[in-house]
Amino acid sequence: MMFYECPMGTNTPEDIVDKFNIREIVEYDRYCRDYNHYDEMRSLYSDDASVGVSWTKGGINNYVEGSKVNNAKAPAKHKIFDVIIWKHGNRAIAESIQSIQIRCPLEGDVVDLATHMRKHYRLEKREGTWKIISAEPIYEKDTMFSAYADGTFCPDRKELEKLRPSYANLMYRRIKYGGHPDDTCAGEDKPETIEKLYRESSIWLGVMEG
Template structure:
């Protein structure tokens, strides 16, 4: 298997393991010191797996529908971009709702000890939507949460805040293009850093 294919399969297997609750398998793909920065979590890889287990135990498990991955490899480093539609069914103030959050997942991966591992994950949130699972049912949104929520992950903020998750306001999103441009520059500078030595 060439490196591009190996890295693409790495991120696909990690997402599948998380969606299915295969926590031991997820550990095989994610470096313990990986930097993870999501709407509801910020920390290292090992803590992310534990927090994902807790989230699933609360009934808040998400499903990721993924686009083909774009992979750039330079030596023992790789950058991956993969489009994702993140689906979450949950209860919002007594009404069952379906959330879809559209994002681009940006990964760093490194070859360590002869195998590829994910060493960072940063989503770029694009937009989201929320609908009642039963059409025609009224959904109540808290006006103050809605007013302060970022456009790129507004509905995600409303749903997860109602479940007592703390949602960061400084995430990457298409509503703030300059930090997103800087993220891409940082990723590709890191990717090519070894070639500049």
């Protein structure tokens, strides 16, 4: 079965403590990312952790260093609405439902970018402590407008139509800032990408045969 089919509402006292700790880690991860506490953020990940987002894929150290650069150019704020956790033994899947909010200069104006997504985490309990093993986004939709009522920002529709619908505006801004966004991330515009991620996570969690 898929991890999201695991029964809910049957937590043991140990499960409750574990899920509380996992939720704290996930929420603190985003807090540290937003407010430049990079050493603290790094401590939440295992040394062999991997992170995939629209702007990079690789090891945790690469992600931390890239986050420093990105936050200096266009600070992002992650607003978390819910954290859902599925636990099996010393492994867990957590999904954080969130919005990424960025205000930044673009094309002679100042814009507000809002990207709605789920952050998909795998965590493992090692030597009594939960650590993040991997983290990936599942993009849903995004919008970008001038921050001002009399703003002049108007993106090129033809350029936007070449990009993935679930995070086209995020990619558009990245390109305009000289970046090369990854267009292979999981997203609701390509359900097969979510199916693949969920199947791999279910096998990793140990609730589905490989």
